[in-house]
Amino acid sequence: MPSNPTQDQAGTRSAHRAVQRAARAQPDTQRVAVITGGAAGLGKGIATRLAADGLAVVLSDIDADKLAATRKAFEAAGHAVETFQGDVSKREDQQALVAKAVEAFGRLDVFVNNAGIEQVKPLDEVGPDDLDRIFRINVHGVLYGMQAAAAQMRKQDDGIGKIINACSIAGHESYEMLGIYCATKHVVRSLTQTAAKEYARDGITVNAYCPGVAGTSMWDRIDAAMSHYLGTAPGEAFEKFAAGILLGRTQEPEDVANLVSFLASPDSDYITGQAIITDGGMVFR
Numbered sequence: 001m002p003s004n005p006t007q008d009q010a011g012t013r014s015a016h017r018a019v020q021r022a023a024r025a026q027p028d029t030q031r032v033a034v035i036t037g038g039a040a041g042l043g044k045g046i047a048t049r050l051a052a053d054g055l056a057v058v059l060s061d062i063d064a065d066k067l068a069a070t071r072k073a074f075e076a077a078g079h080a081v082e083t084f085q086g087d088v089s090k091r092e093d094q095q096a097l098v099a100k101a102v103e104a105f106g107r108l109d110v111f112v113n114n115a116g117i118e119q120v121k122p123l124d125e126v127g128p129d130d131l132d133r134i135f136r137i138n139v140h141g142v143l144y145g146m147q148a149a150a151a152q153m154r155k156q157d158d159g160i161g162k163i164i165n166a167c168s169i170a171g172h173e174s175y176e177m178l179g180i181y182c183a184t185k186h187v188v189r190s191l192t193q194t195a196a197k198e199y200a201r202d203g204i205t206v207n208a209y210c211p212g213v214a215g216t217s218m219w220d221r222i223d224a225a226m227s228h229y230l231g232t233a234p235g236e237a238f239e240k241f242a243a244g245i246l247l248g249r250t251q252e253p254e255d256v257a258n259l260v261s262f263l264a265s266p267d268s269d270y271i272t273g274q275a276i277i278t279d280g281g282m283v284f285r
């Protein structure tokens, strides 16, 4: 809904003040990043890169064993790390996660809403429980993460807060058998835009990364489920998707981490509301 010009000018001035205040970063303060789904896959790759960039990292995951193993590896590498076992679909867990980060490291600068699940099913077979499960994790989880992160970032009056959401090429394009997964990622792109508009006045940017085809355990499960529904041989669905990549190889966690590192850094301070594709050349927007 368009507001009147006077409100627009007041809003712009207030947003401008917020960004000026936020830009007064403390150069000697270690920045702190939370990464959900950080125990494995892309989240672990992102956390590894942010730790190498010098940030203290707080890894959250629903899988306690993987979380403990990843924490051990980060400690062995000498990184400042904390962990939190939680379920992103629970609002109270997302709030407790942010509280844990602040308790451990005193502040929150970057919140990566990375955790997400896949679902492979023809639309005709999707039932209420299927819808509930994936929307709770991929959509409610991202919203609760943004709410918890923004509440803490607003309390800090130095540095730009950065919220970074896991979207996908599936947030720009829709694929057979992945209909509900794609729908959740389209919602993540929409939430990213709205949050960018609502949080700019508080000196918080909100962006999303949109990977293509990365050979994590998520794709192992997608490939197996595609075999079930489409009769493809093991590995065939993955190969078919990969065949469309212009740069000739599937994605590594490091490729995704490169983009997230940029979105977490001051180099991206003038970017907000964007869902940026990193897919080796598959989807063009």
Ligand SMILES: NC(=O)C1=CN([C@@H]2O[C@H](COP(=O)(O)OP(=O)(O)OC[C@H]3O[C@@H](n4cnc5c(N)ncnc54)[C@H](O)[C@@H]3O)[C@@H](O)[C@H]2O)C=CC1
Pocket (backbone or CB within 6 Å): 036, 037, 038, 039, 040, 041, 042, 043, 060, 061, 062, 063, 066, 086, 087, 088, 089, 114, 115, 116, 117, 118, 137, 166, 167, 168, 169, 210, 211, 212, 213, 214, 215, 216, 217, 218, 219
């Ligand atoms: N692998 C790919 O090709 C692509 C992945 N993505 C997105 O990137 C994100 C990460 O994907 P992957 O690393 O491939 O997945 P993955 O399945 O390999 O790893 C996901 C991690 O999230 C954790 N997790 C799952 N549900 C959780 C919950 N409710 N609360 C907290 N943690 C939870 C898992 O335990 C696991 O450690 C997801 O949002 C996914 O949709 C987007 C595009 C492509």
Ligand SMILES: CC(=O)C(C)=O
Pocket (backbone or CB within 6 Å): 118, 168, 169, 170, 178, 211, 212, 218
């Ligand atoms: C897993 C994913 O995000 C796809 C197939 O785009």
